[in-house]
Amino acid sequence: MEMKDLIQIETPKLTLFVPELIVLITGFVLFSLDIIYKRLSHTLAISISVIGYTLALLYLIFNFDLRGETFYGLYVRDSFSSLLQVFMILLTIILLAFTLQYQKFKRSLYGEFYYLLAFSLFGSMVLASSYNLLLIYTALEAVSVSFYILTALQRGDFTSKEGAFKYLILGGLAIALASYGAVFLYIYAGSFDLRHVLHFNAPDKSFLILGLVFFLFGLAIKIGVVPFHFWLPDAYQGAPTPITAYMSSVGKIAFFAPVLRVMPLVQESFHNTWILAVGTLAVITFLYGNFVALVQKDVKRMLAYSSIAHSGYILAGVSVASSIGLKAVIYFLLAYSIMGMLGFLVLAVLERSGDWENKLEDFDGLKHSQSFMAWIFAIALLSLLGVPPTVGFLVKALVFMSLAYGKLWWIGILMIIGIGASTGYYLRLVMLMFMKEGERRAIANPTGFEKASMVLMAASLLILGILPMLLWNYISPTSEMLFRR
Amino acid sequence: MELVPAVFPFIPLSIVLPLLGIVLIVFLEEKFAKWIALVFSGTVLVLSLVSLFYFDFSQAQKVQFYQSVTLIKELNLSLSFGVDGLSYLMYILTTLVSFVAICWSIKDRQINHRLKEYYAWFLLSESAVVGVFTSWDMLVFYVFYELTLVPMFFVIGIWGYKLRLYSAYKFFVYIFVSSLFLLLGIVSVAVEHYRQFGKFSFSYFDLLQNQYSLAFGLFLFLLFFIAFAVKTPIVPFHTWLPDAHGEAPTAGSVVLAAILLKMGTYALLRFNIGLFPKVAVFLMPILVLWGIATTIFASWFTISQSNVKRFVAYSSISHMGFVVTGMFLLNKEGLRASIMEMFAHGLTSASLFMMAGFIYNRLHSFNMQALRGSIRFMPMFAILTAITGFSSMGLPGGSSFWGKFLTIMGAREYTLQLALLVLAGAFFSVLYVLYLLKTLYLDVKEESMLVHFTDVRGFKLVAFLLVVVPMLMVGLLPFLFFSFFDTHIDLLLATISKSLEGGLWK
Numbered sequence: 001m002e003m004k005d006l007i008q009i010e011t012p013k014l015t016l017f018v019p020e021l022i023v024l025i026t027g028f029v030l031f032s033l034d035i036i037y038k039r040l041s042h043t044l045a046i047s048i049s050v051i052g053y054t055l056a057l058l059y060l061i062f063n064f065d066l067r068g069e070t071f072y073g074l075y076v077r078d079s080f081s082s083l084l085q086v087f088m089i090l091l092t093i094i095l096l097a098f099t100l101q102y103q104k105f106k107r108s109l110y111g112e113f114y115y116l117l118a119f120s121l122f123g124s125m126v127l128a129s130s131y132n133l134l135l136i137y138t139a140l141e142a143v144s145v146s147f148y149i150l151t152a153l154q155r156g157d158f159t160s161k162e163g164a165f166k167y168l169i170l171g172g173l174a175i176a177l178a179s180y181g182a183v184f185l186y187i188y189a190g191s192f193d194l195r196h197v198l199h200f201n202a203p204d205k206s207f208l209i210l211g212l213v214f215f216l217f218g219l220a221i222k223i224g225v226v227p228f229h230f231w232l233p234d235a236y237q238g239a240p241t242p243i244t245a246y247m248s249s250v251g252k253i254a255f256f257a258p259v260l261r262v263m264p265l266v267q268e269s270f271h272n273t274w275i276l277a278v279g280t281l282a283v284i285t286f287l288y289g290n291f292v293a294l295v296q297k298d299v300k301r302m303l304a305y306s307s308i309a310h311s312g313y314i315l316a317g318v319s320v321a322s323s324i325g326l327k328a329v330i331y332f333l334l335a336y337s338i339m340g341m342l343g344f345l346v347l348a349v350l351e352r353s354g355d356w357e358n359k360l361e362d363f364d365g366l367k368h369s370q371s372f373m374a375w376i377f378a379i380a381l382l383s384l385l386g387v388p389p390t391v392g393f394l395v396k397a398l399v400f401m402s403l404a405y406g407k408l409w410w411i412g413i414l415m416i417i418g419i420g421a422s423t424g425y426y427l428r429l430v431m432l433m434f435m436k437e438g439e440r441r442a443i444a445n446p447t448g449f450e451k452a453s454m455v456l457m458a459a460s461l462l463i464l465g466i467l468p469m470l471l472w473n474y475i476s477p478t479s480e481m482l483f484r485r
Numbered sequence: 486m487e488l489v490p491a492v493f494p495f496i497p498l499s500i501v502l503p504l505l506g507i508v509l510i511v512f513l514e515e516k517f518a519k520w521i522a523l524v525f526s527g528t529v530l531v532l533s534l535v536s537l538f539y540f541d542f543s544q545a546q547k548v549q550f551y552q553s554v555t556l557i558k559e560l561n562l563s564l565s566f567g568v569d570g571l572s573y574l575m576y577i578l579t580t581l582v583s584f585v586a587i588c589w590s591i592k593d594r595q596i597n598h599r600l601k602e603y604y605a606w607f608l609l610s611e612s613a614v615v616g617v618f619t620s621w622d623m624l625v626f627y628v629f630y631e632l633t634l635v636p637m638f639f640v641i642g643i644w645g646y647k648l649r650l651y652s653a654y655k656f657f658v659y660i661f662v663s664s665l666f667l668l669l670g671i672v673s674v675a676v677e678h679y680r681q682f683g684k685f686s687f688s689y690f691d692l693l694q695n696q697y698s699l700a701f702g703l704f705l706f707l708l709f710f711i712a713f714a715v716k717t718p719i720v721p722f723h724t725w726l727p728d729a730h731g732e733a734p735t736a737g738s739v740v741l742a743a744i745l746l747k748m749g750t751y752a753l754l755r756f757n758i759g760l761f762p763k764v765a766v767f768l769m770p771i772l773v774l775w776g777i778a779t780t781i782f783a784s785w786f787t788i789s790q791s792n793v794k795r796f797v798a799y800s801s802i803s804h805m806g807f808v809v810t811g812m813f814l815l816n817k818e819g820l821r822a823s824i825m826e827m828f829a830h831g832l833t834s835a836s837l838f839m840m841a842g843f844i845y846n847r848l849h850s851f852n853m854q855a856l857r858g859s860i861r862f863m864p865m866f867a868i869l870t871a872i873t874g875f876s877s878m879g880l881p882g883g884s885s886f887w888g889k890f891l892t893i894m895g896a897r898e899y900t901l902q903l904a905l906l907v908l909a910g911a912f913f914s915v916l917y918v919l920y921l922l923k924t925l926y927l928d929v930k931e932e933s934m935l936v937h938f939t940d941v942r943g944f945k946l947v948a949f950l951l952v953v954v955p956m957l958m959v960g961l962l963p964f965l966f967f968s969f970f971d972t973h974i975d976l977l978l979a980t981i982s983k984s985l986e987g988g989l990w991k
Binding site for chain 2: 382385387388389393396397400401403404405409412413416419420423424427428431434435436467468469472476
């Protein structure tokens with residue numbers, strides 16, 4: 001590389017970066033307001049957040065075709081990042097409809113919630129749009145640190161603190177591993193840019209392998225892939241339920257985004273190793289997640305394990321390092337973010353009824369006392385199970401298709417076993433809600449906003465399943481684009 | 486296969502109208518629910534009967550009323566509906582039986598709570614089953630195939646008898662898990678099309694062109710077969726059926742036995758034989774013997790039942806054994822027998838389940854002992870039961886006669902011994918029907934148990950007649966029904982012999 005190239009000054013193209021900037025500014029506004037006014041009105045904070053996020057969302061949607069790189073290639077805006085960011089922001093806005101009532105009920109109204117949410121959203125958005133290891137590392141920290149605090153937000157609750165502490169320790173380990181991996185990759189290729197690193201051809205590839213392994217292990221801990229999943233059920237169970245919903249949707253998209261950027265760049269010569277490594281992890285993940293979820297008595301924990309299992313299905317798609325696999329995976333990730341979030345949000349609403357403990361018995365005959373909630377929850381569960389015509393079915397079919405494409409029959413057959421096990425717990429819940437007579441009467445009254453958002457999400461589960469082209473027409477070119485890199 | 490475009494959207498309307506009915510049921514008061522359901526399913530029945538005038542029977546092997554909308558171009562995923570002779574017969578059976586089930590439910594005393602849901606589920610199942618029999622896109626077929634599970638799961642679980650939760654759960658898990666193999670099979674076939682022709686496709690017509698090596702074909706065949714063998718069911722996989730059929734409310738059992746089982750056999754014929762003719766030929770001896778074994782074992786199981794609903798449920802399995810046997814004989818008589826038996830069993834099993842439900846409403850028991858002699862004082866019911874029983878038995882003139890007779894004929898084309906084996910199956914299936922009839926007609930009840938029952942009338946009579954009259958038609962005017970599917974069979978046999986050019990092992 002010539003000296004001239006190195007010192008070339010690039011004017012940052014801020015237009016590419018506007019959505020993130022808006023979210024970041026929203027975060028700082030909330031931060032300053034929280035410091036200045038000791039007792040910040042929560043309605044005001046929510047309004048500011050929603051206005052900020054909506055502006056970012058509108059900018060994104062109206063400039064959906066925005067493409068380019070800035071900050072010397074640190075930051076990339078392509079259809080992949082735009083697509084993921086649209087989902088992230090949308091889900092965050094929906095989440096804000098649920099938080100206030102829940103926190104009021106749990107007596108954990110804190111102003112830091114809003115700016116932490118904004119910062120983690122900012123981090124997630126950056127994670128979705130970078131190839132640079134350093135930036136990925138920084139964004140990972142931004143998301144994780146916010147998540148640790150958000151998990152511990154229920155200050156009076158022991159499980160909340162326990163979960164946060166576990167998350168902090170293992171999450172810190174993950175980030176250390178990821179940064180270690182980044183260093184190895186830098187040694188290998190002399191660059192932090194993943195595209196450069198993975199296309200670099202040195203005779204000795206040991207540093208590449210070491211680096212990739214460490215880097216992906218770090219991300220695997222964050223995602224909750226099985227041998228590294230131990231923090232996840234505790235953190236998910238301990239966190240305030242809307243936060244759990246947030247971590248399982250936006251957090252999942254964010255942590256998967258770098259993996260999906262790496263996947264198309266894996267060289268042909270590595271494919272067999274990649275398939276074996278990722279495929280094995282995937283199989284262990286979904287089998288473990290499903291079978292352990294099967295014996296849970298606590299529904300929130302059950303859904304946490306189901307979230308692990310779904311990471312496994314997504315990884316199964318990732319293991320097929322081909323374009324069809326990436327399409328399936330992106331679709332799956334987006335679909336899961338909706339249905340996983342909906343599942344937790346239903347719990348968040350139900351928890352507001354008196355002595356509700358998320359136990360299986362609490363769901364007996366829910367249909368009679370809370371017809372609306374029961375139907376919404378049933379749609380979410382059937383979608384998680386993969387019953388057509390919900391989107392959960394479609395994405396599983398696509399993953400099967402990519403497995404067939406890669407001739408990975410063994411993963412396919414094992415996945416059938418995994419899904420078979422999952423039938424047990426999803427269906428049990430539906431059965432308890434609709435077919436049993438319970439003495440308990442849930443008294444949660446969802447507000448109008450909550451009802452509207454839940455209906456919207458449930459409807460989108462059905463619509464995306466029945467009319468797949470709505471999302472597919474964006475996903476397909478995105479995947480092709482990532483493979484051309 | 487050739488396609489004939491639709492002059493009028495019969496099929497999409499048959500799928501959409503019940504859904505429209507559901508919307509009305511949800512938003513109107515509960516007291517209207519049953520009438521809305523009746524009107525909408527009745528309309529669909531009329532629609533399907535009117536479509537008879539537009540169906541070209543001389544070209545029944547072609548897919549008629551064909552309509553298609555592309556969903557994802559890249560994957561060739563489309564909503565494409567249409568009927569050839571085989572699916573047309575099943576389509577008419579579906580609309581008929583769905584109407585009968587709803588007609589029956591109106592005066593069923595079991596159904597006294599959560600009426601809105603009840604009728605909504607039945608309309609959904611009608612819509613889904615019509616979708617199963619008429620879609621030509623494999624993934625869409627699968628969607629409908631799985632969708633039929635949901636309504637039946639709720640119907641069994643909410644309005645069923647004592648063991649309803651267990652049965653509903655078992656039913657769903659068995660079918661759902663086995664169908665996942667089908668899903669893997671379907672996407673594999675679509676991917677195989679990509680390997681051979683350079684584009685993905687879920688369209689049945691495209692997938693017919695795929696060529697498979699025997700080993701890979703066998704693997705795919707098995708993926709499909711697991712799902713349909715559980716659905717049909719074939720004997721070691723049948724354990725969900727007596728529970729589900731035995732615990733479901735009457736109308737639920739009617740729909741389950743009369744049309745949901747046909748999905749399994751229909752799909753075996755359409756996909757397992759249609760897509761993998763070579764493998765079907767390869768596996769023919771095993772599958773034929775398996776079918777015969779199913780018949781014989783299921784007949785034995787049937788005789789040993791003391792619960793009349795489980796009795797009828799097991800008898801369904803034995804009939805399905807005939808369907809499978811006939812189908813995998815892979816000759817003209819066998820295939821005719823198989824399709825004829827599918828239709829005939831749809832009618833007789835519906836009638837038998839209604840009979841069991843009818844007696845339960847009067848006796849509050851399914852016990853065979855309590856049933857003894859209960860046919861007295863109900864002349865109309867006695868006549869209907871007798872016709873149903875003899876039809877199910879396979880008496881000449883009864884509807885199942887053609888299924889059994891032609892299966893034996895088909896088996897005779899191979900060897901006499903095979904024909905005798907089939908005959909043995911037929912013998913045992915006669916035995917249990919006779920046993921049932923004996924219990925109902927000839928055994929005498931103790932004096933104290935003699936109650937004056939009211940005879941069948943009103944909506945229930947209509948429901949009975951709607952299946953008994955076609956039953957007689959099948960028995961006495963079989964050529965009407967042969968004209969539906971004979972050309973289809975010829976086409977299928979031609980495909981099979983064409984696929985064998987160059988030998989089985991190629």
